[in-house]
Amino acid sequence: MNRLLSFLRLPMREKALFAEAVAFLFYAKLQLFVLPFKDCVKKLKVLPPATTSANLNEAQAIGRAISRANKLAFWKNRCLVSSFAARFMLSRRNIASVLYLGLRFENDTQFKINAHAWLMVGDVFVTPKGNDGYKEIFRL
Template identity: 40%
Template sequence: MKTLKKYIDLPIREKLIFLEALFFVYAAKILLLILPFKFCVRILSTKKQNYENPEIEQLKQIKKAIHRTRWLSFWKNQCIVMSIASRWMLQRRHIHSLLSLGVAFDENKKLKAHAWLKTGEFGIVEKGGNFHELYNF
């Protein structure tokens, strides 16, 4: 109930961006469940287009909206889903982004994977940790 109250209290612009983020988060998860990853990469690759210089405030709103969807996602691999959804939101606004995939070892020497997305120097989904970048597009 408390989270519904928080949503109701949001300004209309933030509600709309949140709903867009929520739609793209679920669409990204469905895409990853249905298609092999190599096809997902092809779909996510950027086409040459004219990019606009983003306003930092706009990027902060997208980042906040994407991170607000975390409490509605019940799966483990949130970073890749959030990165894909963020990428689609940025592409709609003609903002260039770089989606990166990397790996690192945790304290138990187990391999863990992570995805992050940034536009310029601004991280929408943060890299965090000491991940070795394997692929970006």
């Protein structure tokens, strides 16, 4: 009940971003589940970088919407799904972003590897980078 009341108190724009985030999280999850990864990457638009303060504010609002939607989605979303969904939302608004894929070796051994994806607009993290120690292996 508490979550419902806090959601109802949000401005209409935040509610609309939340609904869009839920839809794009589902779309990204479905796309990554059904299609080969190389085909998923081809669907991401690459826009020329042009960062303004309005773009940064919009990117932060999209990041908050993705975070809220992740908490309430009944399916499990990993960082890659969240990054793809945020990238789709930013592309709809013609806001350039960079999707990073990184690796980290667990416990200083090369036997266990963790992967992570994060999205940035300028210097703003739209989806969180997570713990330090991830080495960037791919940028899109």
